[in-house]
Amino acid sequence: MIKSKLFIMITTIWIIFLLITYFGSKAFLLSSFLQLEQRHADDRLSQVDQALTQMTDALSTFTANWSHWNELYYYMQGKKPEFVPNHLNTTAFNNAHINFISYWGNNGKPVFGTAVDTHSQSISSFPKGLEHYLTLNSQLLHRKSGAMQGYILLDRGIMLIASNMITDDKTIQPPLGVSLFGRDLNPSLLNKLKETTNVKLALLLPQHIKQSNDFTEVYKGIAHSPSGHFTRVVNYHHLQGYTVIKDINQLPIGMLQITLPRNIYHNGLETINDFLIGFICLTMAATFLILKLIHAMIERRLETVDHQMTLISLRHATHTNSRKRNGKRRKNDAGILGRKE
Numbered sequence: 001m002i003k004s005k006l007f008i009m010i011t012t013i014w015i016i017f018l019l020i021t022y023f024g025s026k027a028f029l030l031s032s033f034l035q036l037e038q039r040h041a042d043d044r045l046s047q048v049d050q051a052l053t054q055m056t057d058a059l060s061t062f063t064a065n066w067s068h069w070n071e072l073y074y075y076m077q078g079k080k081p082e083f084v085p086n087h088l089n090t091t092a093f094n095n096a097h098i099n100f101i102s103y104w105g106n107n108g109k110p111v112f113g114t115a116v117d118t119h120s121q122s123i124s125s126f127p128k129g130l131e132h133y134l135t136l137n138s139q140l141l142h143r144k145s146g147a148m149q150g151y152i153l154l155d156r157g158i159m160l161i162a163s164n165m166i167t168d169d170k171t172i173q174p175p176l177g178v179s180l181f182g183r184d185l186n187p188s189l190l191n192k193l194k195e196t197t198n199v200k201l202a203l204l205l206p207q208h209i210k211q212s213n214d215f216t217e218v219y220k221g222i223a224h225s226p227s228g229h230f231t232r233v234v235n236y237h238h239l240q241g242y243t244v245i246k247d248i249n250q251l252p253i254g255m256l257q258i259t260l261p262r263n264i265y266h267n268g269l270e271t272i273n274d275f276l277i278g279f280i281c282l283t284m285a286a287t288f289l290i291l292k293l294i295h296a297m298i299e300r301r302l303e304t305v306d307h308q309m310t311l312i313s314l315r316h317a318t319h320t321n322s323r324k325r326n327g328k329r330r331k332n333d334a335g336i337l338g339r340k341e
Helices: 002-065 068-074 085-088 090-095 187-195 206-208 212-225 263-338
Strands: 101-103 111-115 123-124 148-153 155-167 177-184 200-202 229-233 237-246 253-261
Touching: 002 148, 002 155, 002 177, 002 187, 002 229, 002 253, 068 085, 085 111, 085 263, 090 111, 101 206, 111 148, 148 237, 148 253, 177 253, 206 253, 212 229, 212 237, 212 253
Parallel strands: none
Antiparallel strands: 101 111, 101 177, 111 123, 148 155, 155 177, 200 253, 229 237, 237 253
């Protein structure tokens, strides 16, 4: 009875300990893997930002090369009208994937401008929506020095934009205006981003975002956040990350969405389960050995106590028998003495 109660008590304690260890360890370790997963997603979003920035840098470099040029400088002075037909042709800009070319005087008025459809390799209409960024106080047109690059929102989508001062080859002469070059953030450019970052990528424009309450909440949440990033778990197998795109006026004009497999979470969950299963098996084995040891010690102690009780009983019985025999002898001796008298 004692052994059974002791066994039940110890087993119950170990089961409670194992349950606390299992769920506590799983919650603690799993939270670490979830944080690691979030950091990984944020890093991938940063890679997307960097890849897009590199493309804008490339556009800015191209714009600078086409801004610091003696022949262009003379053209802005009205001296070389052949500059346009000799150099500003669709072939050159199709090869560089440039969709918009323009030169503006110091008075903020256009000297030359055209748009190029790189898909059909032909001249296209002036991009609608550009006028919102070419106001009297526009940062793109009225620059005292240096270059500028960023993004603008047009009716047809987002465009990468770069501006630079128009000077001579050695940038010694005073600027005669500003050059503006643009590149559409189109499916072709998105495919290059996908290849560079190796992630599943999608562009979400304001008109698409407004159609979804889910996207609208995310958009509002990251529009003014310091990092401009947001990640969330979609299901057991995937998570999504969002990075906001802001225009040259620092206003949000869209988002890039990435979809990532939850490899870190799955590997972490598998590692945790393997660890806990191994820990439980070892604990159960140790528990079994401890119970066997306790059982053996109790059984041995009970055997010892039983042996001692047996000896005590034998001694008591022997002592009792001895007293009885001594009493009979004394009676016998008394009877004999009485008869002799």
